[in-house]
Amino acid sequence: MSAEAVSSDALAGAALAPHVVADPDHIVVRGLHKTYPGTSVAALSDVELVVPRGTFVSLIGPSGCGKSTLLRAVAGLEGFDDGSITIFGATPEEACAAKSVGLVPQAPALLPWLTVRQNVELPHKVNRRADRRRAERERKHPALSAVSAPGASSGLDAFADVDSLLDMVNLTDAADKHPGALSGGMQQRVAIARAFGLRPEILLMDEPFSALDEFTREALRLQLLTLWQRMRTTVLFVTHSVREAVTLSDQVVVMSARPGQVHEVIDVDLPRPRGADVLLSPQLHTIEDRVRASLQSAWEAGAAPVDLVAG
Numbered sequence: 001m002s003a004e005a006v007s008s009d010a011l012a013g014a015a016l017a018p019h020v021v022a023d024p025d026h027i028v029v030r031g032l033h034k035t036y037p038g039t040s041v042a043a044l045s046d047v048e049l050v051v052p053r054g055t056f057v058s059l060i061g062p063s064g065c066g067k068s069t070l071l072r073a074v075a076g077l078e079g080f081d082d083g084s085i086t087i088f089g090a091t092p093e094e095a096c097a098a099k100s101v102g103l104v105p106q107a108p109a110l111l112p113w114l115t116v117r118q119n120v121e122l123p124h125k126v127n128r129r130a131d132r133r134r135a136e137r138e139r140k141h142p143a144l145s146a147v148s149a150p151g152a153s154s155g156l157d158a159f160a161d162v163d164s165l166l167d168m169v170n171l172t173d174a175a176d177k178h179p180g181a182l183s184g185g186m187q188q189r190v191a192i193a194r195a196f197g198l199r200p201e202i203l204l205m206d207e208p209f210s211a212l213d214e215f216t217r218e219a220l221r222l223q224l225l226t227l228w229q230r231m232r233t234t235v236l237f238v239t240h241s242v243r244e245a246v247t248l249s250d251q252v253v254v255m256s257a258r259p260g261q262v263h264e265v266i267d268v269d270l271p272r273p274r275g276a277d278v279l280l281s282p283q284l285h286t287i288e289d290r291v292r293a294s295l296q297s298a299w300e301a302g303a304a305p306v307d308l309v310a311g
């Protein structure tokens with residue numbers, strides 16, 4: 001999957017089902033079911049989730065509980081069998097078509113022949129060309145304007161310009177280097193700067209730090225916090241790290257497996273910005289313990305061995 005805003009011209013079938021109420025301020029997932037062909041157990045079953053605009057929400061749970069499937073469904077990249085998803089009142093397909101959805105996958109997927117600066121700038125250049133087509137689509141489908149981020153696509157504002165973005169992720173000195181000359185952590189920072197620079201309305205991050213060592217992860221968490229604090233993009237973040245989920249999030253969604261379901265939603269009631277005082281506070285450790293306990297009961301709930309692939 002690409003790190004750029006998900007692009008799709010697929011508007012076919014974008015109309016909401018009559019029973020779905022468009023909510024302009026939330027991502028709303030209702031009764032989502034998904035069973036992959038050839039499997040006997042649902043990857044997602046009756047998943048309910050409400051994500052308020054401008055919040056940072058982490059999905060955590062045992063391997064195979066459907067975190068990536070849910071993320072891809074929200075991105076409009078994965079179909080589902082039943083239920084509904086609305087993104088600030090629009091369908092995932094509409095949000096994709098409006099380039100309102102950004103994705104940061106595990107691997108940074110940079111273009112090796114471009115410099116760091118050119119990699120971060122590239123989507124803006126591409127989007128400038130797409131803007132005319134997008135304006136035309138929005139005229140035909142007014143619901144799309146409701147999910148377009150202010151300053152989305154080519155509209156760089158005061159702090160979303162490339163220099164500021166590179167500065168926020170500490171890459172100013174590497175701006176003219178090529179990806180091959182960067183460490184894994186630096187490459188992921190380029191991918192994150194590029195994704196935020198597009199000013200998507202929502203950013204979906206699928207274990208973006210999983211390939212990195214703990215020291216680098218810690219540093220990237222702090223940089224992501226700084227970036228998010230300024231951008232306030234709505235983020236759905238998949239992780240296996242309790243520390244990461246609690247440090248970054250307003251809410252941690254604990255999922256259970258077999259079938260994939262939301263087990264518990266835990267509020268992270270910690271002040272922002274999250275400086276050292278917050279990150280070392282006993283309150284943070286208390287919330288981490290709550291998440292760990294919830295993960296344990298989620299694991300026990302889905303622990304029964306089941307053959308996932310029929311036949």
Ligand SMILES: Nc1ncnc2c1ncn2[C@@H]1O[C@H](COP(=O)(O)OP(=O)(O)OP(=O)(O)O)[C@@H](O)[C@H]1O
Pocket residue numbers: 036037039043061062063064065066067068069070260308
């Ligand atoms: N393309 C596919 N075909 C068949 N089954 C699939 C497919 N993709 C995922 N699954 C199954 O769906 C379930 C959910 O997978 P998913 O990747 O969403 O889980 P996850 O929570 O993201 O896992 P992990 O933490 O290991 O990345 C798993 O049982 C997985 O085996």
